[in-house]
Amino acid sequence: MSSDIRFTDFKSDKQPTWCPGCGDFGTMNGMMKALAETGNDPDNTFVVAGIGCSGKIGTYMHSYALHGVHGRALPVGTGVKMARPDIEVMVAGGDGDGYSIGAGHFVHAVRRNVDMTYVVMDNRIYGLTKGQASPTSREDFETSTSPEGPKQPPVNPHALALASGATFIAQSFSSDALRHQEIIQKAVEHDGFGFVNVYSPCVTFNDVDTYDYFRDSLVDLKEEDHDPSDKEAAKDVIFDDETEHQGIIYQDEESVPYHERHGVDEDMSVIPDGAPEGATDLVREFY
Amino acid sequence: MAADFNWAVGGEAGDGIDSTGKIFAQALSRAGRHVFTSKDFASRIRGGYTAYKVRTSVDKVQSVVDRLDVLIALTPRTIEENLEELHEGSVIIYDGERTTMQDVEIPDGMIGIDVPLKRLAEEAGGAIMRNVVALGAACEVAEFPIENLDSALEKRFADKGQKLVDNNKEAARAGQSYVDEEYDHEFDYDLETTDEDYVLLNGDEAIGMGAIAAGCRFYAGYPITPATDVMTYLTGRIERYGGHVVQAEDELSAINMALGAARGGARSMTATSGPGIDLMTETFGLIATSETPLVICNVMRSGPSTGMPTKQEQGDLNQMLYGGHGEVPRFVLAPTTISECFWKTVEAFNLAEKYQLPVYLTADLSMAVTEETFPPEAFDMDEVEVDRGKVVDEADIDDHMSESGGFQPHEITDDGVSPRAFPGTADGAHMSTGLEHDEQGRRTEDTEMRVEQVDKRNRKVETAREREDWSPREFGDEDADTLVVTWGSNEGALAEAVEFLADDGLDVRVLSVPYIFPRPDLSEDVEAAENVIVVECNEQGQFADLVEHDVLARVDRINKYNGVRFKADELADDIKATLAEGVEA
Numbered sequence: 001m002s003s004d005i006r007f008t009d010f011k012s013d014k015q016p017t018w019c020p021g022c023g024d025f026g027t028m029n030g031m032m033k034a035l036a037e038t039g040n041d042p043d044n045t046f047v048v049a050g051i052g053c054s055g056k057i058g059t060y061m062h063s064y065a066l067h068g069v070h071g072r073a074l075p076v077g078t079g080v081k082m083a084r085p086d087i088e089v090m091v092a093g094g095d096g097d098g099y100s101i102g103a104g105h106f107v108h109a110v111r112r113n114v115d116m117t118y119v120v121m122d123n124r125i126y127g128l129t130k131g132q133a134s135p136t137s138r139e140d141f142e143t144s145t146s147p148e149g150p151k152q153p154p155v156n157p158h159a160l161a162l163a164s165g166a167t168f169i170a171q172s173f174s175s176d177a178l179r180h181q182e183i184i185q186k187a188v189e190h191d192g193f194g195f196v197n198v199y200s201p202c203v204t205f206n207d208v209d210t211y212d213y214f215r216d217s218l219v220d221l222k223e224e225d226h227d228p229s230d231k232e233a234a235k236d237v238i239f240d241d242e243t244e245h246q247g248i249i250y251q252d253e254e255s256v257p258y259h260e261r262h263g264v265d266e267d268m269s270v271i272p273d274g275a276p277e278g279a280t281d282l283v284r285e286f287y
Numbered sequence: 288m289a290a291d292f293n294w295a296v297g298g299e300a301g302d303g304i305d306s307t308g309k310i311f312a313q314a315l316s317r318a319g320r321h322v323f324t325s326k327d328f329a330s331r332i333r334g335g336y337t338a339y340k341v342r343t344s345v346d347k348v349q350s351v352v353d354r355l356d357v358l359i360a361l362t363p364r365t366i367e368e369n370l371e372e373l374h375e376g377s378v379i380i381y382d383g384e385r386t387t388m389q390d391v392e393i394p395d396g397m398i399g400i401d402v403p404l405k406r407l408a409e410e411a412g413g414a415i416m417r418n419v420v421a422l423g424a425a426c427e428v429a430e431f432p433i434e435n436l437d438s439a440l441e442k443r444f445a446d447k448g449q450k451l452v453d454n455n456k457e458a459a460r461a462g463q464s465y466v467d468e469e470y471d472h473e474f475d476y477d478l479e480t481t482d483e484d485y486v487l488l489n490g491d492e493a494i495g496m497g498a499i500a501a502g503c504r505f506y507a508g509y510p511i512t513p514a515t516d517v518m519t520y521l522t523g524r525i526e527r528y529g530g531h532v533v534q535a536e537d538e539l540s541a542i543n544m545a546l547g548a549a550r551g552g553a554r555s556m557t558a559t560s561g562p563g564i565d566l567m568t569e570t571f572g573l574i575a576t577s578e579t580p581l582v583i584c585n586v587m588r589s590g591p592s593t594g595m596p597t598k599q600e601q602g603d604l605n606q607m608l609y610g611g612h613g614e615v616p617r618f619v620l621a622p623t624t625i626s627e628c629f630w631k632t633v634e635a636f637n638l639a640e641k642y643q644l645p646v647y648l649t650a651d652l653s654m655a656v657t658e659e660t661f662p663p664e665a666f667d668m669d670e671v672e673v674d675r676g677k678v679v680d681e682a683d684i685d686d687h688m689s690e691s692g693g694f695q696p697h698e699i700t701d702d703g704v705s706p707r708a709f710p711g712t713a714d715g716a717h718m719s720t721g722l723e724h725d726e727q728g729r730r731t732e733d734t735e736m737r738v739e740q741v742d743k744r745n746r747k748v749e750t751a752r753e754r755e756d757w758s759p760r761e762f763g764d765e766d767a768d769t770l771v772v773t774w775g776s777n778e779g780a781l782a783e784a785v786e787f788l789a790d791d792g793l794d795v796r797v798l799s800v801p802y803i804f805p806r807p808d809l810s811e812d813v814e815a816a817e818n819v820i821v822v823e824c825n826e827q828g829q830f831a832d833l834v835e836h837d838v839l840a841r842v843d844r845i846n847k848y849n850g851v852r853f854k855a856d857e858l859a860d861d862i863k864a865t866l867a868e869g870v871e872a
Binding site: 012013014042043044045046048058059062063064065066067068069071072074075076077078079080081082083084086087104105107108262263264266267268269271272273274275276278279280282283284286287 | 316317484485486487488492496499500501502504505507524526527528529530531533535536537539540541543544545546547548549550551552553554555569570573577663666668669671672673675691693709710711712713714715716717718719720721722729730
């Protein structure tokens with residue numbers, strides 16, 4: 001049923017209320033195209049969204065979806081995928097959702113290596129609450145709650161992922177549509193947890209990390225002779241504070257996803273009308 | 288009732304107390320005797336002490352009592368801790384060769400049985416078996432056929448090899464013959480055996496088994512006393528039935544994983560205790576408003592905060608009823624016995640799916656750690672019914688589409704229950720959200736739709752109130768002037784207390800309530816009784832408050848919940864309209 005699926009099938013009939021020019025438009029388009037290109041359709045796709053501007057994505061996309069509690073999108077996606085290995089799961093959220101309130105879950109979702117895609121729409125600002133510092137804001141980035149900047153270094157999400165045993169780490173830019181889609185697609189196709197941080201500029205509250213800034217500064221790893229299977233090379237990219245990169249930073253080609261390690265491969269939604277066969281064995285154990 | 292026998296083994300944490308006690312309980316159960324166990328985790332004097340206690344009779348036993356007939360004391364403190372329970376003629380088995388026990392004093396009137404536990408164990412193959420030597424000694428004192436102990440040892444050590452089983456049997460016999468040869472005292476105990484078959488299990492295990500029976504396939508949890516046994520039970524077992532257990536990084540994650548699995552169409556649950564419920568409450572409103580069926584098991588312990596983690600309390604009732612911001616429809620079930628832990632778990636899953644809302648299933652510490660015997664028929668798997676509610680498939684999904692062709696998971700219906708489509712169902716793709724939403728699950732702030740959705744969610748509760756059986760269990764004298772009401776795990780103690788009271792010529796009627804919300808209307812029963820006493824393990828009387836609330840005369844209510852504040856002229860009109868309808872008494 002997938003051959004005639006177009007990416008617009010993943011569009012809902014709700015018009016986005018993101019600010020005109022918001023990076024999230026491009027991020028979402030790339031996600032929809034990647035899903036269509038990988039043979040998915042809305043009825044076999046589950047999108048989990050966090051809270052924040054990015055969290056609205058579940059409303060604007062058409063698929064099975066849950067728009068959940070702030071910071072808990074990854075656990076929800078984990079549960080969906082474990083119950084339904086047959087369903088394509090994509091989790092999306094912002095930098096606040098993923099690296100602040102949800103940071104604990106990020107580390108453990110990476111470790112589990114569940115076969116799903118995690119897209120972080122990183123604008124380095126809290127947009128929906130009208131401009132406060134986010135965990136990826138620059139140290140000197142002035143906001144209403146940090147008049148002189150947060151005075152603490154930004155989180156390095158790629159480093160966090162690497163340190164947690166990630167099997168797929170990537171960075172894309174919402175405005176570089178083709179490249180962004182290609183990277184998301186690689187994450188979808190990856191056997192395991194496909195993590196993509198997307199620079200998704202906020203045109204209203206962030207006048208530092210702008211489209212122009214990323215256009216001018218981004219270096220594409222594809223053109224840099226970077227070998228994504230080389231962990232040491234990935235480390236160099238991740239800890240290079242001087243350069244903004246895009247591309248596949250690290251991919252473990254030997255990745256064994258959670259469901260294979262744990263033998264979780266059944267569609268759990270199908271159960272009998274009564275106790276499962278052999279349930280009486282459970283009672284006998286208590287003799 | 289036949290005479291009961293009360294036995295305990297106590298020592299330091301790490302002395303293998305639990306495992307020793309469990310073997311003896313198992314032996315009694317396999318001998319066709321009823322068993323009711325309890326654990327002392329913590330000390331009256333100072334930390335480190337632990338004991339496993341067994342009450343047994345050929346009749347049903349369903350409570351602990353303040354009496355101890357035979358005590359295996361591995362430390363002097365074990366005797367001190369149990370002075371109140373020990374009585375004239377109680378037997379204390381100890382190892383006088385153990386350094387700490389050399390100078391132990393056996394209280395006046397009690398019988399000390401000094402058995403060289405360690406030495407006899409070493410002779411049988413290893414000092415580690417000293418507790419088994421003590422069990423053999425206890426068999427001799429209680430005139431309990433040692434073959435039953437063999438059977439329990441086989442069960443316990445079967446996977447460790449026949450050699451180990453044989454060594455343990457030999458150790459037990461060494462203890463038995465030592466007492467036989469060294470003491471000619473006639474003990475008054477005679478633990479007769481019967482041909483009855485019993486199973487022995489605790490509340491957490493009954494909940495876990497109920498979950499598997501009900502078709503639960505996914506469990507996510509974070510370890511916490513006293514709920515961990517639910518998770519431990521399911522691990523390694525649920526997989527045999529196509530399920531999976533995940534140990535999450537915290538309770539926030541656990542409940543969201545369980546929620547995700549439920550959105551995927553699995554029967555899904557989590558279990559925790561009070562501190563975990565605090566965290567899970569964050570997600571509770573989302574479960575309710577996205578109309579996701581989920582079973583949340585709360586095995587209560589003593590609070591608040593870290594409280595007394597290994598002690599009993601039923602203090603979370605209000606939290607389960609009212610926890611979470613906003614107004615959240617939910618059910619709260621409180622099984623009153625260990626076998627009911629099984630059946631109420633099955634019921635919780637059916638209710639959750641039929642009414643598409645979160646269901647609290649609450650047990651408490653004393654029920655969780657108590658092992659009790661039941662005839663295996665008490666867990667008849669053929670009686671388990673699974674009702675998944677209004678799940679639609681590709682054939683009937685067209686009946687639930689909006690005019691624009693979108694599936695309506697929050698369709699406004701007469702009974703409040705909307706259709707559910709699992710991911711993968713063609714044309715069923717839809718959004719669910721913690722935001723107020725329309726019938727398709729799309730965000731809305733429309734004042735009318737807001738009211739329709741709130742009413743629809745509450746209508747499910749009304750529907751359930753009418754369709755389901757929320758009766759309490761009743762026992763005692765139905766014509767008595769005194770009504771005693773209780774909930775949760777107190778039922779067993781109360782059932783036996785009623786017999787003690789009857790012996791003293793005092794008749795009482797008891798209602799044991801397993802449903803907290805919705806709950807049975809007890810107002811007629813309360814008003815008909817001369818005295819009403821509500822029994823519960825907490826300080827404030829949280830269930831008593833509910834009983835009082837239910838018999839109070841009602842006030843009239845003006846409520847507004849469309850998202851707009853009261854306006855003066857509107858409010859004046861509302862008050863007039865209410866008065867015109869007449870204030871109900």
